[in-house]
Amino acid sequence: MQLSLAELASRLGADIHGDASLVISGVNTLKDAGPADISFLANASYRSQLACTKAGAVIVNAAALADVPGTALVVANPYLAFAMVTQMFDNSPQAKPGIHPSAVIADTAILGHNVSISANVVIGEHCQIGDGCTIGAGTVISDHCVLGADCRLQANVTLYHDVVMGNRVRVHSGAVIGADGFGFAPDKGRWHKIAQLGGVRIGDDVDIGANTCIDRGALSDTVIGNNVILDNLIQIGHNVQVGDGTAIAACTGVAGSSSIGKNCTIAGGVGIAGHLELTDGVHIAAMALISKSITEPGAWGSGTAQMPLNEWRRSATRFRQLDSMAKRLQQLEKRHEGEA
CATH class of the missing domain: 3.40.1390.10 (MurE/MurF, N-terminal domain)
Known part of the structure; x- marks a missing residue:
């Protein structure tokens, strides 16, 4: 060029x-x-x-x-x-329309115009693949999945059943969309699986990084909004909702049934507990642990800042002593009030 x-x-x-x-x-x-x-x-x-x-x-x-x-x-x-x-100046290889002879495509699947389907692709029953889609080698698309126009799935992507994507969605290699959520009921030392009956709904212009996992909903669907960007190695739990325009960096984990608003940024290595709500315009610093809902836009963090190891050890020791120190401080305040 x-x-x-x-x-x-x-x-x-x-x-x-x-x-x-x-x-x-x-x-x-x-x-x-x-x-x-x-x-x-x-x-x-x-x-x-x-x-x-x-x-x-x-x-x-x-x-x-x-x-x-x-x-x-x-x-x-x-x-x-x-x-x-x-x-x-993008130099990515451009796929040519056509279906490789080794692809296995169900008779009930509907393929749009100018699709490119590479070697060893599997497309299940009653799937719909939109115009101009590119499906990389070894990708598996299970039954009842729908891809909008101009989607690009790189090699070795896995879509479980009932995954619906909008237009211009890009999914990188190793991503798994629609696997079972982590749902089990305990009883007398045993775990009983909760069937995951929902699906996954993904909006337009979404980018999903390599080896990222988006679980299907337990009852209703897991929902990823429009123009969301997800980095590599992210875990999105069942029934999570991610609002339009939100960006999530690598190694973040979002536990089930949490909701992240529009235009949020979540830095790398963040942990978000389940059943929480983050409003629109929330920005989370790297390695933060979010354990409570956030109802006001703004920037949030947790943990301690980087410091030399010996200083960190001393600080960690003092952190463990905070409760006893707070109690002693209360006793001194009461004693001071009594003397006054």
């Missing part, structure tokens, strides 16, 4: 400061870019690299323009512009 800077600027709605005829053939960081690459500055921490970058052009906002030694594209949101440029 090669694009002139003028064409890039037109697509981005950017102002050009420099040589509009420059031909760009790649995207790279300020540090590693060469004369045929375009780079970007979205984080002020890297502003010092502008002076020595070898990039042919740099995407910046107006405030950083004076620091660019060469050609620049000026936009209001450099990070968004960078994302759009990467899509223009």
